[in-house]
Amino acid sequence: MSRARTWPAHVILTAGALVMIAPFVWQVVVSLQTLPDSLRVPPKFTPSWEWSNFPEVFRSVPLARQFVNTVVVTVGVTAGQLLLCSMAAFAFARLRFPGRGAIFMVFLAMLMVPGELFIIPRYEIMQGLGWLNTLQALIAPGVFGAFGTFLLRQFFLTLPKELDEAARLDGANPLQIYWHIMLPLVRPGLLALGLLTVMWSWSSLLWPLVVNTDPEMMTLSAGLASLRGQFQTNFPILFAGSVVASLPVIALFVVMQRQLIAGIAFTGSKG
Amino acid sequence: MLSKREWVWGYLLIAPMALGLGVFYLWPIAQTLYLSFTESGVFGGHTWVGTDNFTELLGDDQMRDALGNTLLYAVLVLAGVPVAIVVAALLNVPGLRGMSVYRTLYFLPVVTMPAAVGLTWRYLFNGDFGAINHFLGELGIDGPYWVGDPDFAIYAIAIVGVWSSVGYNAVLFLAGLQGIPRQYYEAASMDGAGRLRQFFRITLPLLTPTTFFVLVITMINALQVFDLVYLMIDLNSPALNGSRTIVYLFFEKGFVQNQRGLAAAIAVVLLGLILVLTAIQFRLQKKWVHYE
Numbered sequence: 001m002s003r004a005r006t007w008p009a010h011v012i013l014t015a016g017a018l019v020m021i022a023p024f025v026w027q028v029v030v031s032l033q034t035l036p037d038s039l040r041v042p043p044k045f046t047p048s049w050e051w052s053n054f055p056e057v058f059r060s061v062p063l064a065r066q067f068v069n070t071v072v073v074t075v076g077v078t079a080g081q082l083l084l085c086s087m088a089a090f091a092f093a094r095l096r097f098p099g100r101g102a103i104f105m106v107f108l109a110m111l112m113v114p115g116e117l118f119i120i121p122r123y124e125i126m127q128g129l130g131w132l133n134t135l136q137a138l139i140a141p142g143v144f145g146a147f148g149t150f151l152l153r154q155f156f157l158t159l160p161k162e163l164d165e166a167a168r169l170d171g172a173n174p175l176q177i178y179w180h181i182m183l184p185l186v187r188p189g190l191l192a193l194g195l196l197t198v199m200w201s202w203s204s205l206l207w208p209l210v211v212n213t214d215p216e217m218m219t220l221s222a223g224l225a226s227l228r229g230q231f232q233t234n235f236p237i238l239f240a241g242s243v244v245a246s247l248p249v250i251a252l253f254v255v256m257q258r259q260l261i262a263g264i265a266f267t268g269s270k271g
Numbered sequence: 272m273l274s275k276r277e278w279v280w281g282y283l284l285i286a287p288m289a290l291g292l293g294v295f296y297l298w299p300i301a302q303t304l305y306l307s308f309t310e311s312g313v314f315g316g317h318t319w320v321g322t323d324n325f326t327e328l329l330g331d332d333q334m335r336d337a338l339g340n341t342l343l344y345a346v347l348v349l350a351g352v353p354v355a356i357v358v359a360a361l362l363n364v365p366g367l368r369g370m371s372v373y374r375t376l377y378f379l380p381v382v383t384m385p386a387a388v389g390l391t392w393r394y395l396f397n398g399d400f401g402a403i404n405h406f407l408g409e410l411g412i413d414g415p416y417w418v419g420d421p422d423f424a425i426y427a428i429a430i431v432g433v434w435s436s437v438g439y440n441a442v443l444f445l446a447g448l449q450g451i452p453r454q455y456y457e458a459a460s461m462d463g464a465g466r467l468r469q470f471f472r473i474t475l476p477l478l479t480p481t482t483f484f485v486l487v488i489t490m491i492n493a494l495q496v497f498d499l500v501y502l503m504i505d506l507n508s509p510a511l512n513g514s515r516t517i518v519y520l521f522f523e524k525g526f527v528q529n530q531r532g533l534a535a536a537i538a539v540v541l542l543g544l545i546l547v548l549t550a551i552q553f554r555l556q557k558k559w560v561h562y563e
Contacts, residue, residue: 097281
């Protein structure tokens with residue numbers, strides 16, 4: 001196909017792309033404006049290089065603490081998901097045991113249930129454990145996931161049968177087969193699940209909002225929500241916080257986008 | 272090779288996940304169902320009240336509004352799905368340079384936390400100094416107060432909902448498009464069918480399994496919208512009456528007003544709604560989804 005025929009596509013895609021990124025550019029611009037500039041009519045579309053908004057937001061809320069909280073929770077949840085999901089997925093895909101099909105169906109059924117059904121009882125569990133306003137309250141429920149088990153099972157299923165048989169003849173037990181032979185081979189699946197989990201965990205709002213009400217124990221999502229309550233229409237400050245909160249995942253995505261997109265496309269093809 | 276040792280390993284390896292799902296998923300489902308028939312006391316504890324919560328919701332204006340707002344939001348976001356098909360089809364144009372750059376840009380809203388997205392759009396939609404009304408003004412249109420107006424708030428939120436999911440859906444559609452054998456297009460070209468005709472006669476029908484999948488997950492996600500409403504609409508704005516969704520009401524009842532039993536009943540209604548609407552979608556798919 002000659003390049004001459006692709007220009008209409010370029011025109012439409014570029015126009016759409018502008019709509020996609022304009023709010024981000026705008027957010028960064030306003031995060032560098034003074035308060036009066038940000039409220040001007042008509043809007044001022046250039047920054048006034050007010051860098052002090054950034055230290056200001058760190059002073060007004062424990063943003064640094066919330067940043068660390070979010071990193072700890074995201075790393076904990078992601079590491080837990082990768083380990084526990086891959087263990088279960090390996091067992092479902094490569095081992096035979098009574099009740100395997102039935103148990104797997106129960107796992108799948110949980111994918112259908114909206115997350116709101118879990119929240120009140122989980123809250124009461126955390127309350128009972130004295131875990132309200134702790135990071136483990138955010139990590140513990142997050143490391144378990146039917147979706148991750150299902151996703152990784154699909155990857156384990158694609159590996160050839162001869163692999164386990166050969167390893168068994170060499171006297172390897174299932175744990176060794178899982179860890180030394182299979183796990184390295186499903187690395188693309190682990191990467192996809194890992195990236196999706198990082199994305200979800202970093203952004204999740206409702207559960208953190210409910211269970212950790214102390215600003216010191218909040219994640220960035222909930223922190224931004226409480227910042228909104230504090231600063232109302234001081235958008236330069238709000239946006240300075242937003243930029244800090246959303247930049248890490250955007251950066252991770254730009255670096256790892258091929259793997260993340262492959263993972264998402266994969267969930268579609270198996271759905 | 273079904274040895275007893277293999278059983279033991281199987282159970283050992285699924286045990287942690289099964290236990291966790293039991294504690295954090297299965298038990299909460301049962302508990303929420305139970306709580307929906309109870310009232311929580313001031314000092315904790317639950318009293319059985321039968322179906323009182325559900326009858327209360329039936330006559331509750333806020334619940335009726337929330338149901339209407341949520342369904343309207345879902346319809347609006349579903350109506351935005353064709354945008355993703357067009358984007359995917361354009362990204363799939365043979366010989367298109369810079370495809371991955373476009374894909375990255377369209378995907379940016381997907382990876383950005385909804386809290387930050389909500390704050391940004393709350394500013395853009397501001398009635399007085401927002402950029403959107405400024406541009407509308409240039410076109411001679413007097414824009415409404417969007418996030419401050421109960422009649423427009425849900426539309427503003429739905430625009431953001433579409434904006435932030437186009438990239439995700441386009442990636443799913445792109446994968447579907449790449450699964451359509453090229454020979455179909457070659458054969459159609461030889462028969463003299465133009466690009467547009469090929470799109471409607473080959474692409475759209477063969478894409479229907481993906482379209483179905485996207486519609487189902489988009490609907491399920493839309494029915495659970497919370498983050499955008501929470502960040503875009505001020506907590507005591509009158510616009511909340513026109514934009515309070517089911518999950519928002521769940522959050523208010525359960526964790527602001529501490530009416531846990533009532534909140535549990537709202538969650539159960541949401542589950543029922545999702546199950547029924549998903550079942551309807553599965554029923555309807557036989558009429559329009561082409562499986563090869």
